Amino acid sequence: MEINIALLPGDGIGPEVVAQAVKVVNAIGKKFGHKISYKEGLVGACAIDATGDPYPDATHEICAASDAVLFGAIGDPKYDNDPKAKVRPEQGLLRMRQKLGLFANVRPTFTFPSLVHKSPLKLDRVDGVDFVFFRELTGGIYFGEPRGRNEQGTKAFDTNVYSKEEIVRLARMGFEAAQGRRKLLTCVDKANVMATSRLWRETVQELAPEYPDVKVEYEFVDAVAMRLIQWPKAYDVLITENLFGDILTDEASVISGSMGLMPSASLGSKVKLFEPIHGSYPQAAGKDIANPLATVLSAAMMFDYAFGLKEEAQAISDVVNLSLAEGYVTEDIADGGKAYKTSEVGDWLAAKIL
Amino acid sequence: MEINIALLPGDGIGPEVVAQAVKVVNAIGKKFGHKISYKEGLVGACAIDATGDPYPDATHEICAASDAVLFGAIGDPKYDNDPKAKVRPEQGLLRMRQKLGLFANVRPTFTFPSLVHKSPLKLDRVDGVDFVFFRELTGGIYFGEPRGRNEQGTKAFDTNVYSKEEIVRLARMGFEAAQGRRKLLTCVDKANVMATSRLWRETVQELAPEYPDVKVEYEFVDAVAMRLIQWPKAYDVLITENLFGDILTDEASVISGSMGLMPSASLGSKVKLFEPIHGSYPQAAGKDIANPLATVLSAAMMFDYAFGLKEEAQAISDVVNLSLAEGYVTEDIADGGKAYKTSEVGDWLAAKIL
Numbered sequence: 001m002e003i004n005i006a007l008l009p010g011d012g013i014g015p016e017v018v019a020q021a022v023k024v025v026n027a028i029g030k031k032f033g034h035k036i037s038y039k040e041g042l043v044g045a046c047a048i049d050a051t052g053d054p055y056p057d058a059t060h061e062i063c064a065a066s067d068a069v070l071f072g073a074i075g076d077p078k079y080d081n082d083p084k085a086k087v088r089p090e091q092g093l094l095r096m097r098q099k100l101g102l103f104a105n106v107r108p109t110f111t112f113p114s115l116v117h118k119s120p121l122k123l124d125r126v127d128g129v130d131f132v133f134f135r136e137l138t139g140g141i142y143f144g145e146p147r148g149r150n151e152q153g154t155k156a157f158d159t160n161v162y163s164k165e166e167i168v169r170l171a172r173m174g175f176e177a178a179q180g181r182r183k184l185l186t187c188v189d190k191a192n193v194m195a196t197s198r199l200w201r202e203t204v205q206e207l208a209p210e211y212p213d214v215k216v217e218y219e220f221v222d223a224v225a226m227r228l229i230q231w232p233k234a235y236d237v238l239i240t241e242n243l244f245g246d247i248l249t250d251e252a253s254v255i256s257g258s259m260g261l262m263p264s265a266s267l268g269s270k271v272k273l274f275e276p277i278h279g280s281y282p283q284a285a286g287k288d289i290a291n292p293l294a295t296v297l298s299a300a301m302m303f304d305y306a307f308g309l310k311e312e313a314q315a316i317s318d319v320v321n322l323s324l325a326e327g328y329v330t331e332d333i334a335d336g337g338k339a340y341k342t343s344e345v346g347d348w349l350a351a352k353i354l
Numbered sequence: 355m356e357i358n359i360a361l362l363p364g365d366g367i368g369p370e371v372v373a374q375a376v377k378v379v380n381a382i383g384k385k386f387g388h389k390i391s392y393k394e395g396l397v398g399a400c401a402i403d404a405t406g407d408p409y410p411d412a413t414h415e416i417c418a419a420s421d422a423v424l425f426g427a428i429g430d431p432k433y434d435n436d437p438k439a440k441v442r443p444e445q446g447l448l449r450m451r452q453k454l455g456l457f458a459n460v461r462p463t464f465t466f467p468s469l470v471h472k473s474p475l476k477l478d479r480v481d482g483v484d485f486v487f488f489r490e491l492t493g494g495i496y497f498g499e500p501r502g503r504n505e506q507g508t509k510a511f512d513t514n515v516y517s518k519e520e521i522v523r524l525a526r527m528g529f530e531a532a533q534g535r536r537k538l539l540t541c542v543d544k545a546n547v548m549a550t551s552r553l554w555r556e557t558v559q560e561l562a563p564e565y566p567d568v569k570v571e572y573e574f575v576d577a578v579a580m581r582l583i584q585w586p587k588a589y590d591v592l593i594t595e596n597l598f599g600d601i602l603t604d605e606a607s608v609i610s611g612s613m614g615l616m617p618s619a620s621l622g623s624k625v626k627l628f629e630p631i632h633g634s635y636p637q638a639a640g641k642d643i644a645n646p647l648a649t650v651l652s653a654a655m656m657f658d659y660a661f662g663l664k665e666e667a668q669a670i671s672d673v674v675n676l677s678l679a680e681g682y683v684t685e686d687i688a689d690g691g692k693a694y695k696t697s698e699v700g701d702w703l704a705a706k707i708l
């Protein structure tokens with residue numbers, strides 16, 4: 001198969017972890033006989049520094065013409081504490097999501113036997129956790145208009161808005177995922193307060209009869225924020241709007257004890273994007289110490305979700321498990337054992353595939 | 355002192371737990387020589403059933419004329435899964451907050467030595483946790499206009515809106531609380547996405563120089579959702595908008611292992627309201643098994659925050675600690691020991707005060 005990948009390393013540790021995923025993807029290409037080519041684009045703070053725009057048109061064209069996007073991370077502290085900054089790296093991310101139509105962010109949470117002891121939760125609460133969030137990614141308060149300030153600047157406002165179609169297409173993905181899993185779907189909303197949430201709940205209730213094998217539960221976002229910590233094993237597939245998804249998927253990410261390993265996919269009508277859930281971690285940038293496994297596992301998701309190449313995806317998961325079993329890992333998860341460099345882990349994984 | 359309390363027991367276990375707090379408050383009145391009188395009002399599902407309105411005018415008048423409101427809980431499942439229901443119990447709560455001007459919800463999280471083992475978090479993460487949220491309670495997306503549907507009903511929208519004054523009055527409470535504690539204030543927002551959040555951050559930055567002894571940190575809501583689980587001891591005072599506060603205070607409530615004991619206060623310009631953070635727990639209603647300690651501790655907060663009667667507040671905390679030490683508690687925290695009824699715990703606490 002000919003595979004044309006857009007590489008968006010981004011800021012901080014992004015370039016380092018993406019470089020390791022590329023080694024692994026190349027090894028897979030060699031082993032399974034795929035012709036893989038890359039085009040690289042700028043995004044985030046580095047794109048602002050180079051072009052003044054966090055998501056330049058040139059980058060968009062590379063992504064739109066690709067079969068899949070492999071993304072690192074963006075964000076630089078120099079843009080964070082300046083509320084008046086005109087351009088922020090995150091605007092690039094948001095514009096990218098919208099222009100590429102990436103309406104569904106798929107965020108699995110699962111545990112690795114060798115890492116689950118790192119969870120802040122007690123072992124019995126978290127051992128065997130396995131759920132996945134489908135977060136709506138191109139709607140809601142992230143994009144709604146009007147937004148801004150009054151003339152005097154003394155009042156600010158944002159608009160949360162959802163159409164039925166936006167909810168339907170995200171919810172269907174959740175229902176279908178649930179059918180292939182433990183058949184439980186949790187719709188997370190704030191229907192006791194928000195009009196948008198009532199449309200979510202109503203729309204999901206209308207769809208439910210089409211998926212009679214799926215049990216549907218409706219929970220308020222505040223209740224889910226509690227139960228994710230108390231009984232995380234109770235969940236299977238969760239669907240929710242953009243802002244709630246932002247908060248809850250990050251909350252979920254720390255309970256497994258392997259935040260540095262969690263991949264994600266952002267799906268849309270055409271292009272699909274894959275990225276680690278961790279951030280740009282600027283303090284570690286350039287030190288060759290960042291954990292590349294989440295990006296490598298995002299590449300595994302890419303083979304599965306973007307190309308339907310399950311064997312290739314499995315081969316990547318297998319070498320990642322091997323690196324954990326053999327302790328060939330970076331310092332964040334070395335646990336007293338020898339810590340390897342980011343680049344060493346990438347080389348090792350690629351070599352093991354071949 | 356003459357003290358005139360509005361009692362709003364509400365739904366589910368509300369009446370049972372409020373009844374125990376009343377026993378304790380009466381004992382305090384007797385011991386310290388205060389003349390305490392009560393007026394009772396309907397709120398929530400029971401108010402809808404009786405009058406069609408979840409916060410009837412008669413109830414508002416009782417509250418507005420009182421020195422403090424003692425509130426139980428509201429909510430009934432029969433109203434939850436009907437997105438088209440015209441009247442919902444929660445509307446009463448929201449209208450009450452707004453009409454009484456209760457703009458600051460104070461939500462402490464702390465641990466009890468005898469209960470901290472019930473936390474889903476590992477002991478070293480949570481032992482000694484002590485922080486307090488100041489959640490803005492009468493603004494934001496809970497009340498912003500416009501909100502609703504388009505004509506065809508296929509699109510729904512909500513408005514998040516904040517004025518500088520709303521932020522200033524809440525933030526000042528947070529700064530002052532921090533001055534009396536560990537002098538760390540965390541402003542929680544989503545300034546990388548939302549215009550309202552940028553006004554929050556900017557406003558807090560402007561106020562900070564007036565409180566030079568307080569260290570101010572700015573964190574995104576998604577980061578706080580993670581760090582509350584990972585490093586809850588890092589926090590002291592947190593301030594945030596209404597919706598973020600709803601989610602994060604509920605998340606925070608489960609980490610201490612003593613959710614059934616956490617009190618809260620809602621403060622405003624005149625009337626102040628006190629309530630347990632737990633819900634109406636309909637499954638337990640009428641069984642005389644609900645834990646009354648959170649409501650009793652809310653009464654302690656009332657003596658302190660509403661009347662400045664610190665000795666009285668301390669006397670209540672002391673008997674609650676005694677009941678924990680002696681195991682005179684309800685089944686949820688009996689831990690294999692004898693479980694006492696809700697009413698028995700109330701009688702015991704009142705008797706110990708006298």
Ligand SMILES: CC(C)[C@H](C(=O)O)[C@@H](O)C(=O)O
Nearest residue numbers: 090091093094246546547576
């Ligand atoms: C950087 C920020 C705009 C972004 C979001 O809020 O969506 C991030 O938190 C995420 O979840 O990808």
Ligand SMILES: CC(C)[C@H](C(=O)O)[C@@H](O)C(=O)O
Nearest residue numbers: 192193222444445447448600
């Ligand atoms: C019942 C609901 C409207 C309410 C809220 O969202 O404020 C509740 O969750 C709370 O936190 O008091």
